[in-house]
Amino acid sequence: MSGGPTHGGRAGTPTLGSFTSGQLRRLGAVAGLSAADVETYAHVLTESLGPVGERPLDLPPPTRTFLSDDHTPVEFSLSFQPGAAPSLRVLLEPGCGADSLALSGRAGLETVRAMARRWHFATDPLDEVLDLFLPPSPQGPLALWCALELRHGGVPAVKIYLNPAASGAQYAAATVREALHRLGHRRAFAALPEADGYPFLALDLGDWDTPRVKLYLRHDNLTAVRAGRLSRMDSGPHPAAVEEFFLTAAGGTGRHTTRLGRRPGLTCHSFTDTGAARPSGFTLHIPVRDYARHDGEALARATGLLHRHGMDAAVLTRALAAVTDRRPEDGVGLIAYLALAHQQGRPPRVTAYLSCEAYAVRPPVVEAARHAVAAR
Numbered sequence: 001m002s003g004g005p006t007h008g009g010r011a012g013t014p015t016l017g018s019f020t021s022g023q024l025r026r027l028g029a030v031a032g033l034s035a036a037d038v039e040t041y042a043h044v045l046t047e048s049l050g051p052v053g054e055r056p057l058d059l060p061p062p063t064r065t066f067l068s069d070d071h072t073p074v075e076f077s078l079s080f081q082p083g084a085a086p087s088l089r090v091l092l093e094p095g096c097g098a099d100s101l102a103l104s105g106r107a108g109l110e111t112v113r114a115m116a117r118r119w120h121f122a123t124d125p126l127d128e129v130l131d132l133f134l135p136p137s138p139q140g141p142l143a144l145w146c147a148l149e150l151r152h153g154g155v156p157a158v159k160i161y162l163n164p165a166a167s168g169a170q171y172a173a174a175t176v177r178e179a180l181h182r183l184g185h186r187r188a189f190a191a192l193p194e195a196d197g198y199p200f201l202a203l204d205l206g207d208w209d210t211p212r213v214k215l216y217l218r219h220d221n222l223t224a225v226r227a228g229r230l231s232r233m234d235s236g237p238h239p240a241a242v243e244e245f246f247l248t249a250a251g252g253t254g255r256h257t258t259r260l261g262r263r264p265g266l267t268c269h270s271f272t273d274t275g276a277a278r279p280s281g282f283t284l285h286i287p288v289r290d291y292a293r294h295d296g297e298a299l300a301r302a303t304g305l306l307h308r309h310g311m312d313a314a315v316l317t318r319a320l321a322a323v324t325d326r327r328p329e330d331g332v333g334l335i336a337y338l339a340l341a342h343q344q345g346r347p348p349r350v351t352a353y354l355s356c357e358a359y360a361v362r363p364p365v366v367e368a369a370r371h372a373v374a375a376r
Contacts, residue, residue, distance in 0.1 A: 016062075017046035017053030019358050020074045024090060024150075026322035027076055027354075030315060031088040033150060040154040045090060048111050048146065049073065052097035061359050062097035063104075066141035069289070069333055070360035073097075078319055079341070079351040080311040086319075091147040091161075105134040105143030112146060112160060112205075119155050121206035125213070126160055129179045133162035133201070140165040147202075158206040159214075164198040172198045176215060183213050184274035191278050192269055193230045196220040199266065212270040212281065222246075222265035224255045230267050231282040237342045242284055248301055248308075249286035249338040263287040270343065283341040289355075294364035295320070295328035298335040302352050305338065309350055316352055323354055331361040 014022075021042040028038035046053045052062040052073070061071035068075055073096035079087040094111035095104030109130075116123050134143060145161035164172040164179075176198050177189040195217035204211040219226065224246040228239030243255055246265075252258025270281030292298045299320065306313040320334060328334065337353040 013056040013058045015053060016055050016057060016072075016074075016358060017049055019057060020049075020072070020356055021046050023076065023323050023356060027078075027088055027319055028150065030318045030322050031078065031150070032085045033088065033152065037150070037152060037154045041090070041148070041150050041156065044148070044156075045074070045092065048092055048094045048115075049096065050094065050107065050111075055097075057358055063093075065093050065096055067091065067093050067145065068336070068355050069362060070355070070357060072356040072358040074356050074358075075336065076319075076323070076354040076356070077351050078316065078354070079349050080306055080309075080315070081347055081349045082310040086312075086315055088150045089147055090150065091145060093142065093145050095143060101138040101140070101143045102134075102136065105138060108144030108146065109134065112144070112158070115146075115158055116205070119158075119206060121158065123205060125183055125203045125211070126205065128182050129162070129201075129203075132175050132179055133164070133166050135167050138163070138166040139168055151207075155207065157204070157208050160203045160205060161200045162202070164201055169197070176201060180213065180215075180271070185213060185271045186274075187277040188213075188215075188271050188279070191232050192217065193232060193267070195267075196264065202268075210272045210280075212272050214268050214270045214281075217267045217269070218264050219260075219267065220264045222260045224250075224252065224258060227265065227267075227284055230284070231342070232269060232278050233280065233282050233342065233344065234278050235344070236282055237340075237348070241348075242340070245284060245305065245340040246286060248305055249288050250291045251288075251297065251301065252291075260287070260291070263290040268339075268341075281341065281343040283339050283351075285337050285339045287336065288338045289333040289336050289362070292332055292365075294330070294332045295334040298332070298338075299328050302335060302338055302350075305340075305350050309348060311350060319352075319354065324357060326361065329364065331357070332364050333357070333362040 073093040075091045095107035098104035147159040148156040180188045197218035200216040202214040224243040228242040266285040268283040269279040272280045303313040339351040341349040
């Protein structure tokens with residue numbers, strides 16, 4: 001097992017908590033966080049994992065979590081913007097290892113409430129929609145995920161991910177519509193583009209300048225041209241800029257013929273002003289791991305995108321070394337997604353999502369098609 005600490009567990013075997021907290025410590029140094037802040041956040045991570053944090057990594061994953069391909073219940077991301085240090089985030093499933101989705105949701109909710117007490121923030125938006133997303137017998141791939149934006153000072157900003165299909169996939173659109181209505185965004189659903197599914201609703205809790213309600217939409221067989229038309233922001237990104245990002249991240253060439261025929265693309269639409277009909281933010285997420293032979297290719301694409309947007313690509317290379325000591329060419333999936341985010345009043349951001357690979361490294365593609373699927 002590469003890229004992690006060697007203490008803890010049986011006979012020196014690292015535990016899930018020691019492995020992922022070690023990655024967090026090294027990534028925190030890359031992102032410029034202080035040693036004290038890094039230690040605080042490492043403790044929060046292991047504490048939030050609960051009992052599975054002490055589980056040795058020579059045992060199988062505690063749950064077949066949807067959060068990562070190898071079922072590690074933790075994922076990191078670095079969000080880049082021009083002229084600033086990258087923002088480090090950690091996404092985790094606090095109820096991982098529970099015997100059911102219902103129990104997982106309850107454990108996750110308890111973790112979030114403990115965070116609210118610790119960092120003195122309100123959970124009112126979450127409380128307003130709990131019955132929609134945590135029914136007595138939830139369905140789907142997740143109950144509740146929690147993301148922490150690791151800021152200077154040891155107090156993170158918190159984001160909660162919920163499953164709109166918790167009462168059944170056929171009710172996901174209605175669940176999203178009702179949640180937006182309860183949260184005051186009564187005209188938001190009508191502003192969304194067509195979608196093939198609604199995988200997540202996310203809520204900002206805690207210390208955010210402008211708290212957001214974020215809707216994630218799934219787009220099957222997405223092409224660059226379609227991606228360029230999906231933003232619903234006023235004064236949003238130019239379609240050509242979105243198309244260029246799509247083609248670079250997916251490794252394609254044709255605006256109409258290159259399509260995401262394996263893992264679908266995602267868009268995220270952020271709402272901040274209850275008085276506005278349109279979203280204030282738009283993000284395109286490309287699952288680069290399914291359209292590259294290996295992480296060397298994914299890193300090259302990410303480097304090109306960061307340079308194009310005036311960002312320091314060397315930080316991403318150091319971040320990969322902080323997560324693992326394997327060569328990028330020896331696997332695919334370390335860089336899981338690349339995303340281009342636009343928010344009103346701010347410069348565009350490029351985000352790279354990094355897998356922990358605590359349980360497995362997906363082998364590189366040898367002969368299979370490595371680029372986005374071409375339409376026939």
